[in-house]
Amino acid sequence: MSKTPVESERAPKPIGPYAQAVVSGDLLFASGQIGLDPATNRLVDGGVEAQTERVLANLAAVLGAAGLAAGDVVRTTIYLADMADFQKVNAIYGRFFGASPPARSTIQVAALPLGARVEIDLIARR
Numbered sequence: 731m732s733k734t735p736v737e738s739e740r741a742p743k744p745i746g747p748y749a750q751a752v753v754s755g756d757l758l759f760a761s762g763q764i765g766l767d768p769a770t771n772r773l774v775d776g777g778v779e780a781q782t783e784r785v786l787a788n789l790a791a792v793l794g795a796a797g798l799a800a801g802d803v804v805r806t807t808i809y810l811a812d813m814a815d816f817q818k819v820n821a822i823y824g825r826f827f828g829a830s831p832p833a834r835s836t837i838q839v840a841a842l843p844l845g846a847r848v849e850i851d852l853i854a855r856r
Contacts, residue, residue, distance in 0.1 A: 731755055740791035742766035745843060751792045758796050758854040762809065763788040764846035778815040778847040782822040785850050790826075798854050800827055805853040808836040811846065819848055 736751040736758065744750060744761065751760040765774045765781030766788070774784045793799055808819060816836065824831065832852070842849050 736760075736792060736796045738791040738795035740768060740794070741788040742768045742771055745771075751796065753796060753856075756856040758793070758798060758802075758856070760789060760792050760852045760854070762807075762849040762851040763792070764843055764849045766844070773844055773846060778818050779822060781847050782819045785848055786822065786826045789850060789852060793854060796854075796856075798856065801830065802854040802856065803827070803832045803852050804855050805832050806834045807851050808834065809839045809842060809849040810836065811839065811842050811848070813838040815847060823850075 731754055733752045733754045735749040736753055738750060741750055741763065745766075748761050751758050763785045765784040766772065767774050767784065768788070768791075774780045790800065793802065808823070810816060810819065
């Protein structure tokens with residue numbers, strides 16, 4: 731099965747050797763996004779809430795570049811630098827996905843790239 735990279739100018743350029751997302755068959759696999767502002771390639775100010783908003787905006791841009799939207803997402807993983815941020819991230823995430831959220835896991839990790847507080851990856855279906 732072939733794979734096609736997806737790239738959006740409205741999301742940050744990858745900071746390593748990976749694609750923003752890859753489409754294979756009817757599935758899109760989006761790489762984890764952190765709260766990088768695509769204009770500056772720096773983490774946004776404002777703590778975990780601002781980073782979560784930016785992460786979801788970055789993911790929305792990648793989905794849009796593939797002709798998809800939040801309603802097409804079937805699975806996410808949230809990585810938190812501190813599980814104490816769970817409620818703040820969960821509230822913003824809930825607003826983004828609305829009444830029909832995807833399946834999800836949330837895990838605490840020892841550290842995230844560039845000192846980020848939150849990272850989210852996803853799988854969507856066409």
